[in-house]
Amino acid sequence: MNKQTLIETHNRIKPFIHKTPVLISRLLNEETGCNLFFKCENFQKMGAFKMRGASNAILSLTDEQRQRGVVTHSSGNFAQAVSLAAQTLGVKAYIVMPENAPQVKKNAVKTYGGEIIECESTLKAREETANTIEKEKGASFLHPSNQDEVIHGNSTAAIELLEEQPDLDVIIVPVGGGGLLAGTALAAHYFSNKCKVIGGEPMEADDAYRSLISGRIETNKTTATIADGLRTHLGNRNFPIIQNYIEKIIRVEEAEIINAMQLIWERMKIAIEPSSAVAFAAVLKRKEEFATKNVGIILSGGNVDVKNLPF
């Protein structure tokens, strides 16, 4: 793993992703006292940065592997990303989903051509079902956050952000499974001399924060956060990167997440999902710390039920 790996990754996926815009907001700069640069992965294909990692993972397979298809278990953005990336590349995608997953999420996967395999709503059932498909179909298992190709693919959002804004002091991203945080940490390490990386995490699912303190992967007993993309925990591939390369994790309360989300909707006129608001919530919480700095924020996705907003 070196800088060249990330450059090759970026070149590999470029034809299959959007180079998303970097937006600024005079009003939010005034509100925070820093210079904010929002990398808008809510405008990415299928609506989230996950398209980057999923595309790279499938493009990294051999022709033989591609012929046998891919499998993942997810009911969120990664399921949609794998479905769309696979469809684009003519690869079969098996998506294991809990039978009680919302119909809207099932429909999204179907729209992108993924084949849904339903199972019980436990992690054990999901893993076993995916395992069975791996064996029976010879499909390659793709992990939403704990797989090198996915982490490298995710890093390209920060690479593009640093290309446009080389003078960033810090990039802040939400942390759930750790795939975006690890990818961003690698990007800053290899593509900037000074840019630090900070994770924003809901207080209600602060496993990553605790993992950095204890030095081992911690899990969440409860995950009562509106940031539904951030309820998972770190893995053995991304945790060492996070340990080595990030500055710290800032935890935020639910009300702070909702307030940050509303501010972005109202002032920037863009739709983001709750998980995306966590990084900006961290800036709002620590205004003094970031004052006058050049702060990059990755808005991770925009797939939200507009009929059911928290404000």
Added chain:
Amino acid sequence: MNKQTLIETHNRIKPFIHKTPVLISRLLNEETGCNLFFKCENFQKMGAFKMRGASNAILSLTDEQRQRGVVTHSSGNFAQAVSLAAQTLGVKAYIVMPENAPQVKKNAVKTYGGEIIECESTLKAREETANTIEKEKGASFLHPSNQDEVIHGNSTAAIELLEEQPDLDVIIVPVGGGGLLAGTALAAHYFSNKCKVIGGEPMEADDAYRSLISGRIETNKTTATIADGLRTHLGNRNFPIIQNYIEKIIRVEEAEIINAMQLIWERMKIAIEPSSAVAFAAVLKRKEEFATKNVGIILSGGNVDVKNLPF
């Protein structure tokens, strides 16, 4: 009035407005069967195209006039646009608002430095109050839609759209007071050989549709539309332009407006106000008519109460 006037207008206001992006959406192209190009005035300064007309109107005043300030009566986007444009240019802005206007709208005007003068909630009271300020302060009255400088300023949104997409077959814009529709008609007339202009109008406030039929300016007896920016009627400056240069007006129902608004929020991940959805609603209603065509749509603004969405 000729092409040169519009070019000079554009050069005059360029330093004071955003050149807003033109967005495309693969999903919405599939949904409609045409090639859509959305000019995102929801990302304009203060959140609406009104910034263009207001800026041009104030920039067109003499130094002496600027010293005496400007006055308008509006509780909507034009009030904010005049306040911000005036503030930027060091001009005093008097904004006549009905005393029962929502506090959030009063706050927006105050944020941009406008001085609010409250009056009774009738058109007569608003006009009289503005009149008094004109006389007492020597302030110049600015009309939201029926003033040449405002119409010319508004035309620059379509000019920019045609610069980026010269091959447009049609541009569709919402019609309320007629200032945007007239400006867009002039832009298409002078900057394209083939681009037609169509207005989208709520069935519940279809005065412009009826005006084109009767040949005189019609008004609305009731205006029960969610598109609160489109409840006004045409004026003597913009009506002749609209009569001469536009193709037609397509009327849409309330449910069609709400559906179009939701589609744009969900698929494009951007926040638009109900009035902005009316043009896209017209495309959805007449898919056959626009199939395979290059269709420009001006998303007029994004100032919406996210706590009170219609879906």
